[in-house]
Amino acid sequence: MKHQFLLFLIPFLFLACNNESGTKSEDKKSPERDVSAITEEPESLVNVDLKDIRERDTLRAIMTYSSTSYFLYRGQTMGYEYELLTRLANHLDLHLEVVVAEDLDKMFDMLQRGEGDLIAHGMTITRERKEDFRFTKMHTTTHQALVQRKPENWRRMKLHNIRKQLVQDPLDLIGKTVHLRENSSYFQRIQNLMDEIGGEINVETVSGEYTTEDLIQMVASGEIKYTMADHNIAAINKTYNPILDISVPLSFSQRIAWVVRKNSPELLEEINSWITSMRKKTDYYVIYNKYFKNKKAYKRRIKSDLYAANKGKISQYDDLIKTYADSINWDWRLFASLIYQESKFNPKAQSWVGAKGLVQMMPATAKELGYTNLTHPETSVKAGSKYLDKLEQSWQEIPAEERHKFVMASYNAGPNHVADARRLAEKHGGDPNKWYGEVENYLLKLSQKKYYTDDVVRYGYCRGSEPYQYVREIYERFEHYKKFVPNE
DSSP: OHHHHHHHHHHHHHHHHHHTOOOOTTOOOOTTSOTTOOSSOSSOSOOOOHHHHHHHTEEEEEEOOBTTTBEEETTEEEOHHHHHHHHHHHHHTOEEEEEEOSSGGGHHHHHHHTSOSEEEEEEEOOHHHHTTEEEOSOSEEEOEEEEEEOOTTGGGSOHHHHHHTSOOSGGGGTTOEEEEETTSHHHHHHHHHHHHHTSOOEEEEEOTTSOHHHHHHHHHHTSOSEEEEEHHHHHHHHHHOTTEEOOOBOSOOEEEEEEEETTOHHHHHHHHHHHHHHTTSHHHHHHHHHHHTOHHHHHHHHHOTTEESSSOOSOTTHHHHHHHHHHTTOOHHHHHHHHHHHHTTOTTOBOTTOOBTTTTBOHHHHHHHTOOOTTSHHHHHHHHHHHHHHHHHTTTTSOHHHHHHHHHHHHHHOHHHHHHHHHHHHHTTOOTTOIIIIIHHHHHHTTSHHHHTSTTOSSOOOOTHHHHHHHHHHHHHHHHHHHHSOOO
16 A cells, blocks of 8 residues: 555655755745745845854854754754854854844744844745745755544554555545645645645645744644644654654655855855764764654653753752842853753762862852752752852952852952963953953963963963853853843
8 A cells, every 4th residue: 555655656756856846844935936945035134154154253044943853852952953053163263142033923034134144943945936036955864744643542453454545645635624834845745746646635724933843733733634844743743642643745755954145155165164074973973863763862851841942941959049149140141051060960070179068069168159969969059159159259349240250260260370361461451340352461471481480470370261152151151141041
């Protein structure tokens, strides 16, 4: 039966290929043209290319929340596109800024308006989209599949009886209702499919706030009967929802890539060069398998209370962190980012120098503050908050918006080395009250003899690269935390 179905489907699929319809879970369409012409303006509204991006020192990537693209798990920012993006940003020697598209239907508009430099999300390469945008080299290929729900008692049924109750052929969709985003490649594909089979399929459209994964989950829960998805997305979601059937293909393989504006040729060339290089490395394929093939890891993440696709918890210690962050008037997500940096939320962590607990405090320092038993989570968090507050009191001359960066650097390297870096900055005409690009740079220089022997330096050599990265990584993670978790 399966082989007969595939033979029947082939002529329809050839027609689909000739139409070059799209296929990825988070794509777009303009009702008059195919899924690709999402903007009203054919030309870009901004003129930004790699040279301009380098001048601002930041690559802005438009992404969306999903369990494979961009999410938070146990305090760590993860995702297929996110991991690739971090490597691209490192390759370009740029900072990475994630711009979240809350409405998937607006991603292309956001790109045209200059809110981001690229769409780092799996988009189907179609002829219509190529009229207004430029695609990078493809990352992968996939095909569209019908997502439907097996009978409730499917585990006790024979396979052929299950199949009898499912759509097995596109013709079976005539008269049935499929839920899709109107501005997705799936919507255009279903229009083409109706032409091919000569029958009407009822299409119920949903807003761009619904991701393909949302719709898949709605099928699994029985809220809706049918949707469409890229097979790789559907397959990993089926891991957690075995009641789903994704066996009916609705398209041939299609290419999935990232998107840039037409007037960003230098950026496109550099990204393509990077993709070519990455494809020669095992790491490139390991990342894909991590999010689309590792079913055990996926199930473990989805079941966890510490998984956040768009909002949720950072760690099992959130309540403790909130309590003690509030006591010192800190944003609890910033404190949480510091704790992740120190211990990855492991209360039993111990460093090679003897620092212990969630906040990795030295026992002698904790004892001065009146605390012992640093492996006890509440004791550790409370001691850490007290020490941060103590450090903050020593930097009261620093403006409030900058002060926490100095506190963090002091937490890592000690306040004396930070004070040395401030004096060096002032001596060389820098701003001793500004961290990024000023004091942090002089902290780096404290590993050079020319600087650590300077008359204004009182505490000598410092391996400044560690606190330099420490502050940057904590604040970068903090920016992600703010996107995923509300500040209650």
